[in-house]
Amino acid sequence: MNPIPIPPGMETRLFVLETDALKALPEAIRTLWGPNVRIWPVADGNTWRAAGSRVREILEQAGFECLPQYLFPAHPVIHASDVHVDELLAVFPENAVPVAVGSGTINDLVKRASGVKNVSYCCVPTAPSVDGYTSSGAALNMAGLKKTMPCPAPLAVVADIGVLQTAPAEMFAAGYADLMAKIPAGADWLVVDALGLEPIDPAVWELVQTPLRDNLSAPDDVRRVFLGLAATGYGMQLYRDSRPASGADHLISHIWEMENLEKDGEPVSHGFKVGLGTLAATALYETLFSMDPAEAQRLAAPGLSLPEREAEIDALLIRGCYGTEAKETALKKFLEGEALADRRAAIYAKWDELRELTRRQLFTFEELTSKLRAAHCPVKPAEINLTPEQFFHGLRAAQLIRKRYTVLDLTYELGLLDEILGRIEEKHLFF
Numbered sequence: 565m566n567p568i569p570i571p572p573g574m575e576t577r578l579f580v581l582e583t584d585a586l587k588a589l590p591e592a593i594r595t596l597w598g599p600n601v602r603i604w605p606v607a608d609g610n611t612w613r614a615a616g617s618r619v620r621e622i623l624e625q626a627g628f629e630c631l632p633q634y635l636f637p638a639h640p641v642i643h644a645s646d647v648h649v650d651e652l653l654a655v656f657p658e659n660a661v662p663v664a665v666g667s668g669t670i671n672d673l674v675k676r677a678s679g680v681k682n683v684s685y686c687c688v689p690t691a692p693s694v695d696g697y698t699s700s701g702a703a704l705n706m707a708g709l710k711k712t713m714p715c716p717a718p719l720a721v722v723a724d725i726g727v728l729q730t731a732p733a734e735m736f737a738a739g740y741a742d743l744m745a746k747i748p749a750g751a752d753w754l755v756v757d758a759l760g761l762e763p764i765d766p767a768v769w770e771l772v773q774t775p776l777r778d779n780l781s782a783p784d785d786v787r788r789v790f791l792g793l794a795a796t797g798y799g800m801q802l803y804r805d806s807r808p809a810s811g812a813d814h815l816i817s818h819i820w821e822m823e824n825l826e827k828d829g830e831p832v833s834h835g836f837k838v839g840l841g842t843l844a845a846t847a848l849y850e851t852l853f854s855m856d857p858a859e860a861q862r863l864a865a866p867g868l869s870l871p872e873r874e875a876e877i878d879a880l881l882i883r884g885c886y887g888t889e890a891k892e893t894a895l896k897k898f899l900e901g902e903a904l905a906d907r908r909a910a911i912y913a914k915w916d917e918l919r920e921l922t923r924r925q926l927f928t929f930e931e932l933t934s935k936l937r938a939a940h941c942p943v944k945p946a947e948i949n950l951t952p953e954q955f956f957h958g959l960r961a962a963q964l965i966r967k968r969y970t971v972l973d974l975t976y977e978l979g980l981l982d983e984i985l986g987r988i989e990e991k992h993l994f995f
């Protein structure tokens with residue numbers, strides 16, 4: 565076992581990423597939990613076949629007592645929702661180490677259930693599909709609202725490259741898209757830092773952004789993509805928030821997630837929705853900063869009154885699937901009158917700096933499209949079953965659901981969101 569060094573300050577204590585890493589499980593478990601613990605494997609029908617049964621075999625051969633595994637069905641694919649966390653909690657054994665064998669959903673369900681039970685767990689990823697393996701917090705659908713629920717990161721992550729390589733090609737592509745999202749998410753953080761709204765944490769920035777371009781340069785290299793995803797998870801552990809990993813790219817995807825976006829009867833993967841969100845965020849930045857401040861001021865729509873904004877929010881949330889807090893969240897960050905004028909003045913004053921910072925951080929829309937294409941990720945909304953209405957609605961509604969300031973707030977507060985979406989439509993970037 566050759567563990568990969570873990571940055572200081574993490575809840576995760578052991579990270580193994582190598583061929584045949586499953587064979588290192590007994591040593592990993594013994595080191596962190598002791599020789600006499602009982603094991604509780606959790607998987608679904610697919611991931612049990614991919615790695616779960618071998619995990620059980622290897623641990624039993626090494627003398628560990630394994631409780632009967634908890635298996636979610638292989639079909640239909642389960643969503644990461646509180647309902648399934650409750651299922652796990654109902655059968656959660658005492659005095660056992662949960663071992664989550666699966667992709668992002670299984671990991672998030674076990675992470676949250678273990679957190680509720682105040683028990684540490686081991687993660688055995690079966691696909692390089694998300695950045696959540698090494699993060700604290702679990703992205704769950706709680707009674708309809710997509711939320712990051714608090715819970716500690718796994719104590720150990722044992723990732724077998726042989727297993728990751730046999731994951732379906734779509735899951736690999738999804739992980740690449742989730743990693744690519746850190747590019748526009750970084751642009752959002754640069755903007756809020758420059759506007760004095762949320763300073764960049766240099767240690768976290770270094771962890772996530774410094775190796776990012778390198779890890780994105782080889783979409784077929786499972787090790788590199790997984791390392792990039794793991795670094796992002798560590799960034800979230802350290803920052804105690806998902807800001808380092810998620811900006812407008814993710815907020816947009818959350819809207820489609822809460823709408824239960826499906827293709828051919830299966831939920832569209834997190835990464836694929838995020839990939840479209842990444843393209844959308846990039847298009848918003850590029851279109852915004854194709855203007856100069858004088859043009860931006862000339863085209864700015866006047867700010868709304870509170871009742872007008874309420875009506876606008878109600879119309880955007882009319883499907884009613886975005887949870888009870890969305891409207892309140894949106895109203896809390898609504899600026900009017902002098903406050904709005906001040907914000908706009910602050911943005912105009914920093915226009916050139918913001919343009920330069922984001923230009924350096926982002927790939928151009930064209931570069932981004934070709935990189936995602938090369939990694940077999942969808943680049944058109946129709947490829948993930950999004951209609952033009954649902955796509956553009958997602959971009960507008962995503963601004964409402966979180967406090968987090970992104971390019972969506974930037975363009976909305978400037979009174980330019982409609983103008984920019986109109987230009988994006990005219991240029992046929994997506995349809």
Ligand SMILES: [Zn+2]
Pocket residue numbers: 694695742814834838
């Ligand atoms: Zn993600």
